[in-house]
Amino acid sequence: MIFGRKNRKPITIPKKEVAEWKYSTCNYCSTGCAIEIGLDKEGKVVTSRGHAGADVNRGKLCIKGLLETELFESDGRGTEPLIRDKYHEDFKTTSWDHALDHTAEKIKEIQGKYGRDSFAVISTGQLLTEEFYTLGKLVRGCIGTNNYDGNTTLCMASAVSGYKRSFGSDGPPGCYGDFEHTDCFMAFGSNLPEQHPVIYWRLKEAKEKRNFPIIVVDPRVTMFAQFADIHLPITPGTDCVLLNAMMYVIFDEGLEDQAYLEAHTNNLEELKEVVAKYDPKSAQHICGIDEDRIRMVARIYAKAGAAMSIWTMGINQSTHGSDGVANINNLNLVTGNIGKPGGTSLSITGQCNAMGTREWSSCSGLPGYRALEKPEHREEIANYWGIDPSFFPEKRGLAQTDIFPAIETGEIKGLWLIATNPMTSMANTPRIRKMMEKLEFLVVQDCYKDVETNEYSHVFFPASVWAEKEGCHTNTERRVSITRNAMKPHANSKPDFWVFNQMAKRFDNGKVIRFPEKPEEAFDEMKHLSKGENRILDISGMTYDKIEAARGIQWPFRESDEGLKGEARLYTDGKFQTPNGKANLIAVNFFNNNEQPCGEYPFWLNSGRVVEHFHTRTRTGKIGNCNKFSPTPFMEMNPDAAEELNIQHQQYVRLTSRRGDAVVMVQLTQRVPRNMVFIPFHYYDCVNRLSLGLLDPHSRQPAFKQCSVRVEPVDQAEAARLNAERRTF
Ligand SMILES: Nc1nc2c(c(=O)[nH]1)N[C@H]1C(S)=C(S)[C@@H](COP(=O)(O)OP(=O)(O)OC[C@H]3O[C@@H](n4cnc5c(=O)[nH]c(N)nc54)[C@H](O)[C@@H]3O)O[C@H]1N2
Ligand SMILES: Nc1nc2c(c(=O)[nH]1)N[C@H]1C(S)=C(S)[C@@H](COP(=O)(O)OP(=O)(O)OC[C@H]3O[C@@H](n4cnc5c(=O)[nH]c(N)nc54)[C@H](O)[C@@H]3O)O[C@H]1N2
Ligand code: SF4
Numbered sequence: 001m002i003f004g005r006k007n008r009k010p011i012t013i014p015k016k017e018v019a020e021w022k023y024s025t026c027n028y029c030s031t032g033c034a035i036e037i038g039l040d041k042e043g044k045v046v047t048s049r050g051h052a053g054a055d056v057n058r059g060k061l062c063i064k065g066l067l068e069t070e071l072f073e074s075d076g077r078g079t080e081p082l083i084r085d086k087y088h089e090d091f092k093t094t095s096w097d098h099a100l101d102h103t104a105e106k107i108k109e110i111q112g113k114y115g116r117d118s119f120a121v122i123s124t125g126q127l128l129t130e131e132f133y134t135l136g137k138l139v140r141g142c143i144g145t146n147n148y149d150g151n152t153t154l155c156m157a158s159a160v161s162g163y164k165r166s167f168g169s170d171g172p173p174g175c176y177g178d179f180e181h182t183d184c185f186m187a188f189g190s191n192l193p194e195q196h197p198v199i200y201w202r203l204k205e206a207k208e209k210r211n212f213p214i215i216v217v218d219p220r221v222t223m224f225a226q227f228a229d230i231h232l233p234i235t236p237g238t239d240c241v242l243l244n245a246m247m248y249v250i251f252d253e254g255l256e257d258q259a260y261l262e263a264h265t266n267n268l269e270e271l272k273e274v275v276a277k278y279d280p281k282s283a284q285h286i287c288g289i290d291e292d293r294i295r296m297v298a299r300i301y302a303k304a305g306a307a308m309s310i311w312t313m314g315i316n317q318s319t320h321g322s323d324g325v326a327n328i329n330n331l332n333l334v335t336g337n338i339g340k341p342g343g344t345s346l347s348i349t350g351q352c353n354a355m356g357t358r359e360w361s362s363c364s365g366l367p368g369y370r371a372l373e374k375p376e377h378r379e380e381i382a383n384y385w386g387i388d389p390s391f392f393p394e395k396r397g398l399a400q401t402d403i404f405p406a407i408e409t410g411e412i413k414g415l416w417l418i419a420t421n422p423m424t425s426m427a428n429t430p431r432i433r434k435m436m437e438k439l440e441f442l443v444v445q446d447c448y449k450d451v452e453t454n455e456y457s458h459v460f461f462p463a464s465v466w467a468e469k470e471g472c473h474t475n476t477e478r479r480v481s482i483t484r485n486a487m488k489p490h491a492n493s494k495p496d497f498w499v500f501n502q503m504a505k506r507f508d509n510g511k512v513i514r515f516p517e518k519p520e521e522a523f524d525e526m527k528h529l530s531k532g533e534n535r536i537l538d539i540s541g542m543t544y545d546k547i548e549a550a551r552g553i554q555w556p557f558r559e560s561d562e563g564l565k566g567e568a569r570l571y572t573d574g575k576f577q578t579p580n581g582k583a584n585l586i587a588v589n590f591f592n593n594n595e596q597p598c599g600e601y602p603f604w605l606n607s608g609r610v611v612e613h614f615h616t617r618t619r620t621g622k623i624g625n626c627n628k629f630s631p632t633p634f635m636e637m638n639p640d641a642a643e644e645l646n647i648q649h650q651q652y653v654r655l656t657s658r659r660g661d662a663v664v665m666v667q668l669t670q671r672v673p674r675n676m677v678f679i680p681f682h683y684y685d686c687v688n689r690l691s692l693g694l695l696d697p698h699s700r701q702p703a704f705k706q707c708s709v710r711v712e713p714v715d716q717a718e719a720a721r722l723n724a725e726r727r728t729f
């Protein structure tokens with residue numbers, strides 16, 4: 001027998017003949033990683049890599065970014081426009097001209113019959129910024145419906161609302177570079193290692209150098225909680241109580257930054273009055289964190305030279321979402337931690353271009369953080385576009401989560417969905433299904449024709465994906481990055497930009513407003529609209545070439561700015577976008593309106609994500625090396641709770657809530673407490689058949705993470721059969 005390596009064949013890496021590298025930005029999460037796509041002489045993708053020179057990811061990518069180039073040829077892509085009279089009939093293939101003409105006619109017919117706002121448009125956080133700006137022109141300027149919003153209401157609405165209430169404007173004030181300066185890092189309802197793996201890697205690198213404490217607030221022992229120095233397993237929906245109790249300790253022990261508070265904030269007395277009601281002794285019984293821990297964490301935070309907080313969906317997706325954000329901002333204002341290196345209130349954004357839509361889509365207002373409610377803003381945009389300001393409504397219309405109930409009541413008759421899949425992503429999908437069935441006309445515009453919501457459409461527009469298009473994204477830290485066009489659109493799919501331009505031609509105002517042919521010309525318009533004194537969202541110094549050369553530029557970056565670096569932080573001078581320039585402290589009273597576990601439904605139902613999948617799996621479900629890790633809908637369950645119900649690992653169970661039921665496979669794990677189950681929301685006909693989704697009163701964002709269910713055994717053979725029949729992609 002021969003031992004040793006002598007006779008083994010060395011591993012050879014096939015030589016990939018890259019003729020050209022195309023610069024791009026990842027189209028999944030909001031981290032904003034730069035990806036280079038390697039093409040051969042024929043323009044075929046042969047490889048890809050994280051860009052080593054990009055400050056965001058410094059060569060790294062997570063599993064989704066690494067495999068993203070497989071999307072171009074993935075199954076289920078839309079190839080031709082499709083049309084039918086009734087949603088349960090078969091589709092017929094049609095031409096773009098006919099699909100667009102027919103859709104424009106139907107929009108006009110519905111608006112003519114029931115009023116302009118009876119046709120709604122729901123967009124996304126996943127288009128390019130130039131596409132968002134163009135869609136805004138089309139919807140606000142040509143179609144003229146006020147019921148126009150995005151899936152970002154499911155995602156970032158609470159962050160936007162909280163930022164506006166505290167600082168007078170949206171816009172995350174910090175950046176990833178803050179990790180290198182902070183002395184204390186606190187994360188609320190965010191599982192960074194799985195949901196923003198490359199941001200987490202940046203944090204870990206920084207901690208390895210300077211070892212500051214990481215505190216994670218999450219009811220589950222997530223991967224992030226396992227890596228943290230302190231984990232606070234909070235009772236769902238009670239973060240505001242913890243924050244109030246922390247501020248109680250800070251004021252009680254005189255740890256606040258009095259000078260900062262006096263110079264830069266409003267409403268200190270009101271805040272103190274409310275916070276005084278949240279003694280850690282009583283707060284501990286509501287939020288589930290013992291009083292000593294609360295005091296300890298408050299002291300660490302307040303005494304740190306610089307302390308920062310981040311948060312994601314554990315805060316935003318709750319009935320106290322906007323208040324939770326405002327309260328995190330309060331904590332940072334009280335301790336003087338805004339606008340300084342390592343001291344900030346940084347909302348970690350969700351989708352790749354959730355920021356771009358907030359900035360430029362006109363969804364809840366007008367381009368460039370302008371408001372419909374301000375006559376001077378309506379005038380400015382109308383004049384620039386060349387239309388009459390009276391065409392714009394004087395206040396925003398329905399939010400995405402109010403548009404669906406308005407279908408139920410008959411107020412809305414037609415809907416255009418762009419890059420969003422509510423049949424899987426909305427709470428209480430049994431109810432959403434009825435709404436879809438009720439629509440007189442539904443258009444679905446998606447890269448995939450097998451997206452679940454397409455089951456109910458009358459027209460399907462096949463969209464091009466990612467680097468089949470060209471344009472910009474803005475990431476979590478306000479960094480504008482570019483995706484260069486690397487591939488021809490798949491089959492007869494078209495870039496969303498093209499679709500919006502063509503649709504505009506079919507409306508009267510579309511002949512008045514200029515709709516440029518090239519994305520960069522749309523970018524030039526945005527640059528123009530971003531200029532102005534006291535405008536923080538200023539991108540006037542950027543060009544596509546500069547963005548690529550810098551591997552992304554943060555805004556503000558003004559025309560007069562030299563070099564290639566924008567501003568790393570906002571509010572460094574303590575001046576905010578409020579009428580008197582001071583930040584608002586917002587006193588937050590806790591209210592408890594969540595559906596609580598009870599005798600009949602004894603478990604909290606929590607939901608979220610896993611690293612290998614993105615949202616409703618239209619993309620990652622088709623990429624073998626992502627999907628193989630979790631192809632089956634599953635649920636995390638505590639082993640002690642399972643034992644009581646005689647449930648074993650990898651058995652199927654039935655979950656029932658007051659809304660519906662779902663069958664999932666059990667994964668026994670100590671990650672969840674005894675009275676909670678957690679389900680990744682990526683699967684069709686799964687967690688959102690059960691969820692309630694009560695709305696935040698300020699942001700209208702649903703509380704996806706708090707409702708109650710019961711767990712029951714099911715016939716295993718029957719469940720396995722049902723699961724085999726389920727769409728697997
Ligand atoms: N792999 C992957 N990455 C993604 C995405 C994806 O689909 N897949 N989606 C992107 C998008 S759009 C988004 S919005 C982000 C979301 O990113 P995250 O918010 O980090 O992800 P989630 O898993 O939804 O929720 C985070 C945590 O909130 C906790 N939580 C639940 N209730 C509470 C509570 O009451 N208080 C607190 N403090 N925590 C609570 C949950 O236990 C969960 O661990 O991820 C982005 N990145
Ligand atoms: N229970 C529960 N539900 C949740 C959440 C949760 O944590 N728990 N999270 C919520 C959050 S934070 C979010 S962001 C939403 C996400 O919910 P959705 O936005 O509904 O889910 P996605 O799967 O991202 O849908 C995006 C669609 O856009 C398509 N697409 C991708 N790129 C393009 C493009 O360039 N052009 C066009 N036209 N289409 C494109 C994709 O194929 C996909 O079908 O889900 C929400 N739902
Ligand atoms: S961390 Fe986010 S942006 Fe970076 S590669 Fe992964 S999914 Fe893409």
Ligand SMILES: [Mo]
Binds near residue numbers: 154155156350351
């Ligand atoms: Mo999101």
